[in-house]
Each structure stands twice: as structure tokens, then as C-alpha cells.
Amino acid sequence: MTDQLPVTPASRVPAPSGISPEAQRYLSLEDPFGDSPLPADSTDVEAWTSWVASRDRAIVERIGSLMPPDLPLERSEFQLDGVTTYVMRPTHVPDSPATPIYVEIHGGGLIMGGGDACRLMASGGALGRSMITWAVDYRMPPRHPYPAALDDCVAVYRHALDQRAPEDIFVGGGSAGGNLAAALMLRAKDEGLPMPAALVLGTPEVDLTESGDSFRTNLGVDHVLSPLMPVNLLYAGGHDLTEPYLSPLFGDVTGFPPTFLQTGTRDLFLSNTVRMHRKLRAAGIEAELHVGEAMPHGGFGGTAPEDRELAAEQALFLERHRRR
């Protein structure tokens, strides 16, 4: 679909003047995540596994270099059927049944971001919330295609419901984690589980068919993210990409909890996000949309004032939906 279109290299669209110097610097990076080409053969499990391992190492190195090792987080973990969930509690937050649980579902294209990357990626957010974060290290392709990841998220959500009232549970995820977080809502509804207090969808990959307009208009304008169809097909493992559990944008969102959505004007997933927002609003769901100027997929690297401002906006949203 998209390769018939001219790609404007990111370097051809200079950073606008109205964003912070940090954000401008991030946009000037040739290739912020040191992207390497996907394996050519989608059936080559070894090639994919090694590609994923190298991407995960890059994530761990990048976040590790930004984050001090002695964060004020009390850490533990638990296993459900062999799947680890990392538990992080800011030391100022009481370890009490009255403290809400935030189920964090990591990003990484539904194929990366597990293990140490999962744990590290969740740390910053965990620190900023007065909640206990559960970061789900769900199973992924190439060894575990759909529905393994979603099954794992459902199991963890059920476990949270054993420990808390739904009003004290929050669910959130960015990018691929936004796919799973939204799909989890659909599964929970279908299985008769109550909705959490609120949902956070950060630039969510809610449409694995990649039908949104920004997959073309922001192609090459987003210097972080390219279309992911080979990965989507690997994840789907033969399932139809339009199935709502794979592309929650096509699901019935009636009864969803209040939802916070975030994207950027340069984001390849801009359309994913605004379409999900409109879909939620059309279903009468309380849903708020925030869009960063010139922001590519996932923000400006996490440390620009714009990133902090949107994190504060998200914190306000969560605070507003906490039980009084």
C-alpha cells in the first residue's frame, strides 16, 4: 500500500521553532533507535529471535543510560503460569490494599520489549504514579504468537481483580501495549469481568491492518517508526488482522472505562489514536485526547519538557479517576 508513495526523509522536514531545544535535538537525530532491517524470512524463528534480542539490548542500553540505578522503587515480581509480572512500588506509596494497582503493558511492536526492557521501560512511569505498577512480561512471537500475549494480560488482570476492587485498578499501555490494553478491555467484557477505573492508551497500535491515513501522510515524517506489517503478520500467526482482539479499533468499545489517549502530529500512529478517540466518543465514553506538536511516535525520547508535560497531564487524569 504505502510503498507507492514518496517518502519524505525526516531530514527534509526540519524541526519547527515552537518546540523545546531538547525536542528539536531529538528530531534532528538520524535514527534515534538505531533501527536495523527486519529479517527477510518471516518463518525464520532464529533470525527473528536474534533480531529481537539485538533490539532489546538497544532499548536496555538506552533507558539504562538515562535512568539512575537507585530509583526509589520497592521491587518484587510474581509468576502466573510461568509469565513474570514485575511489581514496582514507589517507596513513598503505602504497601496497602488501599493503594491502586496500575497494570502496565509494555510496547515494542508486539515482539520486543520483554524481560529487562519491560522492567526498565516501566520504571519511569511507576515512579510518577502514586500506585503500585504491575508490568506484564507477556509472551511474544516468534515463539508465542497471538493469543499468547493477550492471554497473559487477561491472566494478570484477573489476578489484579482478586486483589483489588475494579475501582482500584488502572490499565495502560503505549504503542503495542496500547493494542493489548484495548484488546484486554474487549476480552474482559466478553468474559464478564468488570472494567478498571480508567484506561491509558499512549499512541496505541489499535489497527494492525495499518489502514489509518497517517500510515501514509506521516511516513518518513515520523523518524522513529515505520510500518510494521511483517511483525503484525508474525504476531497474528494466521489470524485475520481485522479481528477485534488483534485490532481493537474494529471492536465494540461500548462500556469502556474513561480513557486517556496521547499521540503527536508526526506520529505514524496519529490516525490510530484519533480514530480510537472518536470511536470511544461515538460510543459515549469519556475520553480525552492529547497531541504533541511535531511529536513522533513515543514522544521526544522521554526527557523533553513536552514529554514531562504530557506525563503530568496523564497523572492528572489518573488522579481524577481515583476513588475518593
Next chain:
Amino acid sequence: MTDQLPVTPASRVPAPSGISPEAQRYLSLEDPFGDSPLPADSTDVEAWTSWVASRDRAIVERIGSLMPPDLPLERSEFQLDGVTTYVMRPTHVPDSPATPIYVEIHGGGLIMGGGDACRLMASGGALGRSMITWAVDYRMPPRHPYPAALDDCVAVYRHALDQRAPEDIFVGGGSAGGNLAAALMLRAKDEGLPMPAALVLGTPEVDLTESGDSFRTNLGVDHVLSPLMPVNLLYAGGHDLTEPYLSPLFGDVTGFPPTFLQTGTRDLFLSNTVRMHRKLRAAGIEAELHVGEAMPHGGFGGTAPEDRELAAEQALFLERHRRR
């Protein structure tokens, strides 16, 4: 700035599949507004006047063809210092001091959209609100540059305050009207006037310097709107474009009323809108953002389901901010 960049002709970015057939059809139009080139000489008042007249005729013809002549609107008008305001009351709405007034400030690049075009453009919105609409036929360049238009808006707002409590006054505008509506809030604050109950900014032209990222990333992707710098300079009449009364994005928005903002992913003013939203939120203002998938500047011609859905969203917002 922008002419160094490649313009992707709109025809190169096909309409995405996820929008309505009506919206797809609108995106396939070569030139929805039959654009004609701006006069070359910015000091040639006759050339500008005749260009504006021809553009206004096109607007009147287009809207006139869409709108039945016998709308259920009770119409009148009043003059302040020779400037007309068109008054429209849906016949089902009581002509009573308890009925709120909606001050509508028309679009048209700060140079077009006066007279019959002003009256016609306001009719659809007036019909959809259970309020009395006042459509301000403000003065414009080339004969009346800044601050004539803004002065006229202030005069009409003062007149509304003579007739209603501020809680029963709403202010809104699209495109250039969004510029004047936001600038009116700044002027009102500076002149010690109270804020209205709420503000509507539809894809607002809040930055006449055109510094937003979408002035480049959506150049040619928005098939309706091109940069307007020659018009902006004509409007400014020698004033600095960064002055907040000319570019309210650079003003102090503290104390603004609750604000509804609308744009589209293809909108040349996408950045204008999301930057204004973030600025309002940073100042602690209640502000909600709505973004239409693949929507260019000003919507899909007004009659697509997506246009109606956003109009309904706006109506909900106004309803929520009416005095009980």
C-alpha cells in the same frame, strides 16, 4: 520557509478506507473551493478587493446550493458604528433574556467571508444550537487592516454583555474566526471584561507567523488550504505578527473560559490547534481537543457523517457549559 520543501500533491495521497464515502469523495476533489491565485501586489487595493469579491461569490454559491432557503430561523440584524451583526434565532428557541447568545466570528482568512457569506456561513451552526447566534460582519483588509476586525468583535462582545450575564454568552469561530475569538479573549481580559461561559475554536488560525510544524508536514496533504502569509501581512498592516492580538497563541491565556478545539489530521492548522490546546492545558484551562481522521482544514465540506459527529460533539460541549 516552506517553498524549499517538496509538496506532495493531494492526489498522491489517496483517501484512507476508514472514513465515510462522503469524506472520501471530498478528499478526491481536485480543488474544493476553486482556488484562484492571490494578487501579486499587496498594495493594490483594487486587485485585492476584486479577488475577495470573487472568493466571496464562490462561498455564497457553494453554501447557498447546500442550504434550503426556508431555514426555521428568525432573522434580524443590528449595527454598531456601521458594522452589521446578523441575529439568528431557531424558531423553537424562546426569544427571551434567558436564552444564551452565541457570538459567531466567521472564517475566511481574515479577508473574506463578509456580508452574505457571513450570514450564510453562520446559518447552519445557528440552526444546531439552542441559542441566539450573533454573526459579526467585522471589517477587513484591504480597506480595514488590524485592529478594525478585532475592535468590531470587542464592540459586539461588549454589547452582548449589556444584554446577558457572562454565563449566558458563548464565543466561537473557525479558522480566521478562531484567531479573532481567541484574540477577543485576550482583549477582554486586558479591558477588564468578564470571560464568556465557553469558547469554541475550530481549526483556529492562532499563529499568523505560521511557525507550526503542520505548515510544512501537511503542505499539499491538506488540499483545501495553503499558507496565507501575504494575507496575514495585509491584515497586520505593519504590526508585528507575533503580537498576541494578532497571534493569540503567543498570548497569556490564563483565565480563559473552557475551550473546545477541533482540527483534522490533514489540516494545515493541525499544529495551530494542538499547540493552542496544550497552551490552554498548561495554563490549567479546561480544554478539549477533537481531531478528525484524514480531515483537511474546515472538515469534509460540512455534510459528511464525520462533520455531523464533530458538530454533535461541539453541541454536547456547549450544553455542558450552559447555566443550569
